[in-house]
Each structure stands twice: as structure tokens, then as C-alpha cells.
């Protein structure tokens with residue numbers, strides 16, 4: 120069908136005139152909302168198993184715009200169109216036959232099915248056995264029908280009031296944050312580390328620093344904690360041990376990075392950004408004790424929480440609000456807040 124890449128509003132505009140929906144929104148918001156609501160309802164009601172015509176009531180202002188633009192009534196324009204016989208106007212109703220109505224769903228449903236096919240082909244969800252359809256469009260019989268046809272081996276589950284399911288889920292989650300037991304990592308998360316410079320260093324060129332002990336080290340190396348797409352259980356904790364690098368070190372930075380590339384090698388790689396930094400004090404007298412800091416990263420909640428435990432003194436430092444969900448605008452406009460720290464002697468910043 121020729122018009123299968125356009126939504127219903129644009130299809131109606133082919134008859135009433137380009138931009139008439141925008142004009143209606145400016146001139147009469149009430150009528151614009153009326154027809155928008157009606158179109159939303161019709162999208163859910165169109166039934167691929169029924170030959171019934173789809174009727175949409177056209178507001179009087181849209182009839183007026185049509186007359187002003189074309190000097191003809193909507194009925195006359197439809198009668199002259201090559202879709203005449205498939206589309207008609209009866210009083211204030213615009214009527215579409217089944218084939219035209221179904222074709223207007225093609226673009227939206229194909230986009231959804233293509234996206235789902237990409238998802239189910241991912242190795243991490245290869246054991247997926249069912250598709251749960253939620254949100255207003257999930258109530259569309261056309262979409263339901265096409266999803267079932269496209270995924271014959273998967274069970275398609277559509278809860279009652281699919282349009283309200285997202286809101287109900289959010290409310291349930293608000294009452295009980297334990298409601299969601301696991302998440303999928305949106306980014307690859309990691310820390311930075313240094314190592315002694317040797318001739319066998321295989322990583323890309325990294326900044327080199329000569330420390331107070333006279334040893335030159337490579338800096339800014341990315342250490343992966345969690346790979347993008349991995350499953351994060353609510354209570355699972357990724358641990359790492361750290362130690363002071365030199366005998367005179369009095370504090371240590373524990374930065375956390377989020378990267379859009381699972382194969383990041385350096386923290387300066389494109390797509391890798393600092394999302395938080397925890398600074399903990401180090402007693403130089405404990406240098407000989409080695410890896411005294413046990414660092415735990417909990418990724419499975421709505422916030423990333425980092426806890427640092429000094430295994431000699433028992434001191435514990437912890438952060439909250441280490442936000443793992445980095446939105447694109449935050450990347451362009453980084454902001455900094457002071458974190459709540461259980462032990463006031465530690466400093467932490469979120470970027």
C-alpha cells in the first residue's frame with residue numbers, strides 16, 4: 120500500500136491539507152485533543168479479523184480548514200482521490216476500509232518487530248520463551264496479531280489493561296524496591312588502575328607517571344567490572360581489592376567509569392566517562408600490609424552503591440546515589456554533587 124509509512128494523522132492530512140493538524144492544535148486545542156483521543160482509541164479497535172469500516176469523526180474546524188485550503192468539501196476531495204471507494208466521508212465521519220486502515224499500521228508494527236527480532240537474537244537472551252506486551256499500543260489487535268505471527272515459537276502474554284501495566288509496575292516498584300530482582304547492564308562499568316611499565320605492555324599508548332618510589336607506571340588503564348548486557352542480580356556484589364601504591368600515600372581515589380564500548384582498554388577511550396569517584400584515606404603505616412581495602416560494587420539496584428572496607432582497622436566507607444543511569448544530556452553537561460558518606464572523613468563526588 121502506498122501510504123504504509125505514515126501515521127493516521129498524516130494520512131488524514133493528505134485530504135484536509137498539509138499542516139492542518141498543527142493549525143487545529145493552535146486554533147482549537149479542544150478539538151485537536153478530541154480527534155487525537157479518538158485516533159488512539161481506533162488504533163486499539165482496528166481488528167484484522169473484521170471487515171468493518173473504521174470511522175473517525177472529523178472536527179468542524181478541520182472541515183473549515185479543508186474548505187479554505189482547497190475550496191472544496193472533504194467529501195469532494197475524497198471522491199476525486201484515487202483511494203475513492205476505499206475511503207469515504209459520511210456527515211462528519213471519515214471512513215476507511217479494512218485494507219487502508221491496516222496499511223497505516225505497517226510502519227509502526229514493522230519497526231517494533233524488527234527491534235524485537237534484534238533483541239531475541241542476542242546471546243544473552245537466547246533462552247527467552249515469552250514476550251510480555253505492555254503499554255497502550257499493546258492493546259492494538261493489529262500489533263498483537265502481527266507479533267504472534269512473527270514470533271511463532273514464543274509465548275505472547277498480554278495482561279488485562281496492558282496500557283496501565285507500566286504505571287502499575289512503577290507504583291509496585293515504588294512501594295517495594297525489591298520488586299525487580301535483576302537488571303541488564305546498560306553500559307560496561309569499570310575502574311581505572313596503574314601497573315608497572317614493562318617492555319611487554321600490550322595495551323594502547325597510555326599516560327606514564329613516575330611515582331615517589333622512582334617506579335614508572337602506566338596510568339588510566341580500564342579494568343572491567345561489569346560488561347554491557349550482563350545480568351545484575353539485586354544483591355550481587357563485585358569485589359576488588361586495592362592497596363596503596365607508595366609508602367607515602369595518604370589517600371586513594373576509587374573512580375568508576377561507564378563505557379559504551381565493552382572492549383574499552385583506556386579510560387580516555389571514546390564513549391568512556393567518569394560517573395563517580397570515592398576518595399578514602401590511607402594510613403601510610405599500613406603500607407606493608409598490602410591489599411587492605413576490600414571494595415564492593417553493588418550494581419543491581421536503581422543506584423550503584425560502593426562500599427570500601429579497611430580489613431585491618433574495620434573502617435567502612437560507603438556511597439549512595441552512585442547513579443548508573445547516565446542520560447545523554449548528562450554527558451554533555453556533567454554535574455557534581457557531594458555524596459552522602461557514612462564516614463565523614465571520606466570525600467566522594469559524582470560527575
Ligand SMILES: [Zn+2]
Nearest residue numbers: 316317320337
Ligand atoms: Zn603498561
